[in-house]
Amino acid sequence: MQQERHPRRWLILIVLCLSTLVLVIDNMVLTVAIPPITEDLGASAQDIQWIIDSYILVFAGLLLTSGSLSDRFGRRKLMIIGLVLFGGASVLATVADSPDQLILARVLMGVGGALVMPSTLSILITVFDEDERPKAIAAWSAVAMVGLVGGPVLGGALIAKFWWGAVFLINIPIAVLAIVAAMVLMPESKGPWRKADPVGMVLSMAGMTALVWTIIELPKEGITAPGTLAALITAVVSLVGFAVWETRTDAPMVPVSLFRDKVFTGASFSLVLLTFANGGLMLVLTQYLQFVLGYSPTETGLAFAPMAVAVIVFNAIGASLVARTGNRAMAVIGLLVIAAGFGVLATLSQGDGFGLLASSMVLMGAGSGLAMPAAIAALMGAVPEEHAGVGSALNDTIQQAGAALGVAILGAVLSSTYTGAMPDSAPEAARESVSVALLDPALADGAREAFTTAMSTSFLAGGAGVIAAAVLAMLLMRDRKPAATEGDAGDAGTGGSAGVAGGTETARPAGDTAPGPVAMVTAERVSVEPAR
Numbered sequence: 001m002q003q004e005r006h007p008r009r010w011l012i013l014i015v016l017c018l019s020t021l022v023l024v025i026d027n028m029v030l031t032v033a034i035p036p037i038t039e040d041l042g043a044s045a046q047d048i049q050w051i052i053d054s055y056i057l058v059f060a061g062l063l064l065t066s067g068s069l070s071d072r073f074g075r076r077k078l079m080i081i082g083l084v085l086f087g088g089a090s091v092l093a094t095v096a097d098s099p100d101q102l103i104l105a106r107v108l109m110g111v112g113g114a115l116v117m118p119s120t121l122s123i124l125i126t127v128f129d130e131d132e133r134p135k136a137i138a139a140w141s142a143v144a145m146v147g148l149v150g151g152p153v154l155g156g157a158l159i160a161k162f163w164w165g166a167v168f169l170i171n172i173p174i175a176v177l178a179i180v181a182a183m184v185l186m187p188e189s190k191g192p193w194r195k196a197d198p199v200g201m202v203l204s205m206a207g208m209t210a211l212v213w214t215i216i217e218l219p220k221e222g223i224t225a226p227g228t229l230a231a232l233i234t235a236v237v238s239l240v241g242f243a244v245w246e247t248r249t250d251a252p253m254v255p256v257s258l259f260r261d262k263v264f265t266g267a268s269f270s271l272v273l274l275t276f277a278n279g280g281l282m283l284v285l286t287q288y289l290q291f292v293l294g295y296s297p298t299e300t301g302l303a304f305a306p307m308a309v310a311v312i313v314f315n316a317i318g319a320s321l322v323a324r325t326g327n328r329a330m331a332v333i334g335l336l337v338i339a340a341g342f343g344v345l346a347t348l349s350q351g352d353g354f355g356l357l358a359s360s361m362v363l364m365g366a367g368s369g370l371a372m373p374a375a376i377a378a379l380m381g382a383v384p385e386e387h388a389g390v391g392s393a394l395n396d397t398i399q400q401a402g403a404a405l406g407v408a409i410l411g412a413v414l415s416s417t418y419t420g421a422m423p424d425s426a427p428e429a430a431r432e433s434v435s436v437a438l439l440d441p442a443l444a445d446g447a448r449e450a451f452t453t454a455m456s457t458s459f460l461a462g463g464a465g466v467i468a469a470a471v472l473a474m475l476l477m478r479d480r481k482p483a484a485t486e487g488d489a490g491d492a493g494t495g496g497s498a499g500v501a502g503g504t505e506t507a508r509p510a511g512d513t514a515p516g517p518v519a520m521v522t523a524e525r526v527s528v529e530p531a532r
Contacts, residue, residue, distance in 0.1 A: 029155030058110030067393025082115025266476025275402030280410025314369025334371025
């Protein structure tokens with residue numbers, strides 16, 4: 001049966017875009033605010049680490065829980081609460097006069113962001129039918145990409161004319177506008193009433209927080225460091241316990257049985273590998289642009305414009321073609337295009353400049369625009385409608401975990417290869433940090449060459465991950481056959497979900513690409529040096 005179109009759906013889309021934009025911009029502008037924050041607040045290196053990582057830890061830990069709560073209590077309600085908390089925390093960050101206050105503000109912003117992000121996608125699904133959904137998702141994704149590229153530029157301009165607190169101050173009017181518009185325009189939606197799953201919530205929060213902390217600390221401290229080892233054990237025990245509990249409880253927060261579906265599993269692992277590669281890409285390229293080509297943070301943000309434009313264009317193309325080609329074919333084609341982009345990046349040398357780099361970024365953006373709609377359409381097609389919120393959160397969590405793994409693992413590859421490529425006669429500090437080596441004119445050229453060599457190795461590793469994702473997509477992401485009739489799909493469904501019961505993926509967005517979570521991780525780490 002054709003879903004009745006909401007009369008204010010395009011105005012609602014503007015609200016959802018504003019809600020996403022405020023999260024993406026905030027994380028990107030922070031990359032250019034770290035130096036003045038360090039100087040003004042007297043922040044130590046450890047303080048800066050917590051200012052950056054506290055948001056990531058809280059955001060990742062709460063995603064699944066917030067998605068479940070939005071299904072239970074209302075998606076609009078949770079989004080508004082998240083925006084209020086995010087805006088209030090931005091006020092606290094603006095007036096912070098110590099590192100501790102700023103860290104507290106970042107924690108609260110992480111809580112607010114985790115409440116907002118899953119709700120935006122699940123609300124979009126409820127107000128747009130399957131015909132218009134790809135257009136709505138393309139517009140939403142375009143706004144997120146604008147924030148991704150424009151954030152550092154805006155942040156640089158604000159810091160140049162005002163002070164570092166202005167990068168948080170700009171969140172407040174956007175959040176207020178989104179809150180008012182949501183209350184006036186947006187309908188409430190929620191799933192059927194279900195029992196709470198407090199055990200699942202605690203286990204998921206502990207497991208995801210510990211996992212992201214392990215990923216952050218592993219390249220710096222090593223697996224044998226007591227803190228890293230304790231976090232890894234906590235992550236494994238909590239996440240395994242979560243999986244076991246969710247299979248046995250009567251009212252699971254996340255339907256773990258979804259992973260028995262080969263299409264869902266194939267899409268999930270393909271997305272992990274794809275965001276793994278893209279997360280490492282952001283980390284490595286930002287350092288190449290700043291350390292080798294000498295770009296400022298603002299210029300670095302602008303340098304990603306070719307990839308952002310390609311993502312926007314090919315995201316719309318991919319969303320329109322998926323219905324004709326099927327999810328598997330489109331995902332495989334897109335992933336192979338991304339692998340080709342990594343191949344071009346791996347050939348970069350110190351003197352190539354920006355032209356070849358821009359061409360490779362266009363390939364990367366085009367491939368992502370083609371692959372992401374297909375992979376996420378397959379994933380969301382298996383999620384029952386009553387779990388739209390937690391399904392959106394599961395999608396966000398998968399991308400968050402993949403991007404975090406890419407930052408950690410490819411960052412470790414970059415660091416170790418750089419150290420090995422530096423001459424043994426160089427001081428230890430210069431062999432571990434390219435920024436230190438660049439301070440010595442006698443070492444600068446060799447350091448840039450060593451970094452470029454290390455970058456090529458990292459890109460080869462990222463390309464291998466994308467090829468593995470393409471293989472998984474080819475083997476597992478078989479397109480479902482549409483239901484014979486509407487009545488058959490309706491009779492078979494237990495919760496109104498054609499995505500599961502009816503055997504068709506058209507009940508879910510064909511163009512659902514959500515760069516937000518990926519940006520959350522990579523944006524926080526773009527100006528860091530190779531992990532030591």
